[in-house]
Amino acid sequence: MTDAVSPRGLDAGGHIAREGSLARVTPDFRPVVAAARERIPGLFGGRLHSAYVNGSIPRGAARVGRSDVDLLIALREEPTEADRAAGRALIRSLDEEFPQIDGGGALLFSRSRLLSDLERHDLGFFVACLCTPLLGEDLAARLPRYRPDTLLARETNGDLALFLPRWRERIASADDSEVALRPLVRFMSRRLVRTAFTLVMPRWNGWTSDLHEMADAFGAYYPPRAGQARTAARLGYEPQGDRAVLTSYVDDFGPWLADEYARVHGVKAPRPEDA
Template identity: 55%
Template sequence: DLDLMVVLREPATDAGREAVRRLETALDGAFGQVDGVGVLVEDAAAILADPHDGGFFTACLCTPLLGSDLADRLPAYRPTSLLARETNGDLYLFPERWRAAADRGEEVRALVRRAARKTVRSAFTLVMPAWGGWTSDLERSARIVGRYHPEWADDLRRTAAAALDPVPDPGLLRMVTDGLAPRVAAQYRRVHGVKAPR
């Protein structure tokens, strides 16, 4: 699984985004070690204008390889309820989208990967303020959440494994979309509230 982020000085053009999609496909096909490439394309102004979501992701979960580090222009983050809400307080929107994508015939393996990653990351940020830190390691995230919500531990472990090595399993997708994700989203609403509309 290879995730990259490209931050541009100006907003990307449609042609630029299409070039990035071609790059994803080419990288995925050229290297046997890679199974799934995702390249986020953002512009610096948008990241700086949204410090609780894109800014946090950029400053705390990305390692700059080329160019200046935008983290120097972003806040010093702490694992607060506000940060949790504004990063993943939108999980409640996704289960219906994933079900609709499955109904349209979208590839199940790709859907499992997306749904699993979003659900595990959201579950982690739910407990992030209580735990007092952050991690981008999905298996570790699942273990940490399991300490706070043992009733989710088995499903989270399966979901984290599917995020890292997705399988075309409609049953697993239903477990996430109809079970785990709605439960995590409901708890998120109770604890942190809902992400502000963007």
């Protein structure tokens, strides 16, 4: 028997329930997950603490030819550039071998960072609620339960203002090809929708990772910006290489969202890499 989960992703105690499981992986994507689980230990050996899959695949919402594969790898020590290169090579190999996925990403962190006080309501939440165990000890057992409150909102997405200048640089340096712009549209669209959702998450009182549901929740509280959020949700799933979309993100929707977020929830605690 499993604990009941509300339509808004909360358990009976009002905590955010873990959203994925290997049992929800659909048959089309099981070979992808199996290949990742088989290859990860060979890349990191005894330095590997644990590994997770997250995103649409463990939620059972992945779409053949459209969805990416997202992994989180926890090491027993701080990852090196060689480790990150190995993670990127793993994603490339999976993308080349399995046509049912469209790219992906591998995040690498040390076990100590994932369990640190600084990351308790950001990476810790990510592991405990948004990641599905694939290998090793599940760090969720060492983390608290989470509620959809303003602390969680601030620490997960209260840093958008920090990223907007970097986004402008990436847009300016990209050529006008679909190959160059489409990944940027997908990435920035998803980030903006998730930030918009967590802006209203405490009032909505729940959690979802569905971009359309996120945009609708946001739009109920900010009707003048609802159309922008819904468009970003659509492009997060069906990206188009359109520079005008990216420009609107960094010149209008993004700056407004960053300012409103800081006003409502405050700014995320700085990280060492932000210095």
